[in-house]
Amino acid sequence: MSLTLDDLAACFEGVIPSIIATASADGMPNISYLSHVVRVDADHVALSNQFFAKTAANVRANPHVTLILVDGVTGDQFLLDIGFVRSVDSGPLFERIALHLKASSAQVGMAEVMRLRSADIFRVHAIEKVPSPVETAQAPVRRGPVSLPALAEAVRAIERQEEADETIDALFLAIRAVLGYTHAVVLIRDGHRGSLVTTGSMGYPRSGLGSEVAGDDGLIGAAAASGRTIKVSDMSRIRRLGEAIGLDADALEDRTRIVAFPRLSGAMSQIAVPMVSRGITVGVLFAESVERLAFRAEDEAALDILAGQAAAALAAGERRAATAEPAQRPARHAEPPAGPSIRITHHRVDDSVFIDDAYVVKGVAGALLRQMLDWHLSDGRVEFSNREMRLAIGGRMPDIKDNLETRLLLLRRRLEEKQAPLRIVRSARGRVRLEAEGALLLTTAGE
Numbered sequence: 001m002s003l004t005l006d007d008l009a010a011c012f013e014g015v016i017p018s019i020i021a022t023a024s025a026d027g028m029p030n031i032s033y034l035s036h037v038v039r040v041d042a043d044h045v046a047l048s049n050q051f052f053a054k055t056a057a058n059v060r061a062n063p064h065v066t067l068i069l070v071d072g073v074t075g076d077q078f079l080l081d082i083g084f085v086r087s088v089d090s091g092p093l094f095e096r097i098a099l100h101l102k103a104s105s106a107q108v109g110m111a112e113v114m115r116l117r118s119a120d121i122f123r124v125h126a127i128e129k130v131p132s133p134v135e136t137a138q139a140p141v142r143r144g145p146v147s148l149p150a151l152a153e154a155v156r157a158i159e160r161q162e163e164a165d166e167t168i169d170a171l172f173l174a175i176r177a178v179l180g181y182t183h184a185v186v187l188i189r190d191g192h193r194g195s196l197v198t199t200g201s202m203g204y205p206r207s208g209l210g211s212e213v214a215g216d217d218g219l220i221g222a223a224a225a226s227g228r229t230i231k232v233s234d235m236s237r238i239r240r241l242g243e244a245i246g247l248d249a250d251a252l253e254d255r256t257r258i259v260a261f262p263r264l265s266g267a268m269s270q271i272a273v274p275m276v277s278r279g280i281t282v283g284v285l286f287a288e289s290v291e292r293l294a295f296r297a298e299d300e301a302a303l304d305i306l307a308g309q310a311a312a313a314l315a316a317g318e319r320r321a322a323t324a325e326p327a328q329r330p331a332r333h334a335e336p337p338a339g340p341s342i343r344i345t346h347h348r349v350d351d352s353v354f355i356d357d358a359y360v361v362k363g364v365a366g367a368l369l370r371q372m373l374d375w376h377l378s379d380g381r382v383e384f385s386n387r388e389m390r391l392a393i394g395g396r397m398p399d400i401k402d403n404l405e406t407r408l409l410l411l412r413r414r415l416e417e418k419q420a421p422l423r424i425v426r427s428a429r430g431r432v433r434l435e436a437e438g439a440l441l442l443t444t445a446g447e
Helices: 005-013 053-061 092-106 148-160 164-179 218-226 249-256 297-323 364-379 386-393 400-417
Strands: 018-023 029-034 037-039 044-048 064-070 077-088 119-129 184-190 195-202 212-214 230-232 269-277 280-289 342-347 352-355 358-361 383-385 422-428 431-436 440-445
Touching: 005 037, 005 064, 005 119, 018 053, 029 053, 037 092, 044 077, 044 092, 092 119, 092 218, 148 164, 148 297, 164 184, 164 195, 164 297, 164 400, 184 218, 184 400, 195 218, 195 280, 195 400, 212 218, 218 230, 218 269, 218 280, 249 358, 269 297, 280 297, 297 386, 297 400, 342 364, 352 364, 358 364, 358 400, 364 386, 364 400, 364 431, 364 440, 383 386, 386 400, 400 422
Parallel strands: 342 440
Antiparallel strands: 018 029, 018 064, 037 044, 044 119, 064 077, 077 119, 184 195, 184 280, 195 212, 230 269, 269 280, 342 352, 352 358, 383 431, 422 431
């Protein structure tokens, strides 16, 4: 039976570098390694053009090329007889390869060095399996295909949710139930800070809530900036950054106002899926696994469907909350609550908030807490509507109009995680209530 490119799917995951063998016009051979080989269709592959000058010159002089691909799971090797067709330096295929190259190179600090010049497209004339003198590994037994009924039910479950926390929890439940993955993170775009903020996570010892990823950094940033799914199938080829977060992560947060991003020790596969609603990327779904080649093509498709549905549900929840009005006049405290005084410090420079010297949150979430505290201390109010918060700080932070609900969710969960003596409780659609265990003392640091 003749081999096809479909039979070589594991060879295109970038686990083991490919080799290109060329010859000059007078027959002098040359061999180089390749960063990326991509299957274009049933008859063509695309090679990332970062060749040495000799390889590039040979391809132009003699378009008949031999390519060696290696199966990243079994170690099987394949010889491909290919012929040069054309080069492309723009368009979807070029952007796809360039994004994967940039994301993987960023992991080793070479994003600005490993730039794609072009993608060279070759026609595949023949494929031959290389005989092995030893028995190659057997492909591991993987779980079965994605269940479409289970995926459909998961989509419906996400669609039914009305609140941001319920939507994100339903997304995590779907990932675990439908795909079997146990480690995932949801990051929401923060246009005010130009970053993506961890708003939910699953499976990690520390949640990482409030941790940030720069808008174009690594897999996550590249997926958000491009609106395209990006994955790495073998992290053993990539140096992990920030693996250790220190023994006292809380003390680190208090000193730096930086929350460590959640990490899976020994992760081998990572995937970042943009969460898109009505053409706008509102966040990124990030998942990882200790298995190599964990995310199959059908898994990518399922994650894309689930991420899109979650983005739509979050956007719908924002629209509902934006139009909700308090059912009655805001409640007031008759007496200050019993208990020790609660010292709260707000820093103007980044809207960071500390409670009893412990860092809680910053950015829009911090500004929201400060606004609620101002209202509470000025007139005793404890209940607030989303609409009035949007109006109050929307002029200073225009991005708040799109994801206030997720900022309130981050604030609420960070207060719970830090076991703060201050809580934000959802009282009704579009309304929250401030609960404190003692009198509030608010100070502002101008810095």
